[in-house]
Amino acid sequence: MTKKVKTEEVAQVRVILLETNEGDKRITLPAGSRITFGPTIPYQKKDSYGQEHKGYSLRVYSSSATDSLIAVFCGISSFRDITIPVEKLIIREAGKSVWKSDEHGYKVEDEVQKESKWVDSLHQLESK
Numbered sequence: 001m002t003k004k005v006k007t008e009e010v011a012q013v014r015v016i017l018l019e020t021n022e023g024d025k026r027i028t029l030p031a032g033s034r035i036t037f038g039p040t041i042p043y044q045k046k047d048s049y050g051q052e053h054k055g056y057s058l059r060v061y062s063s064s065a066t067d068s069l070i071a072v073f074c075g076i077s078s079f080r081d082i083t084i085p086v087e088k089l090i091i092r093e094a095g096k097s098v099w100k101s102d103e104h105g106y107k108v109e110d111e112v113q114k115e116s117k118w119v120d121s122l123h124q125l126e127s128k
Contacts, residue, residue, distance in 0.1 A: 015082045018058060021075035026082070027060075033070070034061050040074050087118040 016035070018025045029035065040055035058079055060071040080086065095112035 019078045086121045088121045091116045
């Protein structure tokens with residue numbers, strides 16, 4: 001007879017990258033916390049000036065209980081756990097154009113070199 005053993009997941013600290021209206025932010029979530037993402041003011045169709053409200057927020061809860069809210073980050077356009085690798089295609093272009101004229105008109109000679117590579121979006125500013 002086999003005995004079933006219940007395994008529990010160990011809650012770990014997670015680091016989340018937020019893309020906000022004010023630039024990117026990195027937050028460290030406490031172990032066992034949970035997050036939700038949605039409109040900053042739920043069910044609000046228009047603000048007091050008649051304009052549609054498009055703000056989104058990331059809410060952090062210390063546990064699964066809804067009354068354990070510990071943080072709200074507003075103006076969020078997207079977020080991700082930094083353990084998920086995301087790459088961005090970077091294209092570098094260098095070259096020159098030489099204009100030559102003669103009695104028949106102008107002639108343009110272009111020399112262009114293109115280099116493209118996929119770079120981890122967290123390290124895209126590092127030059128090589």
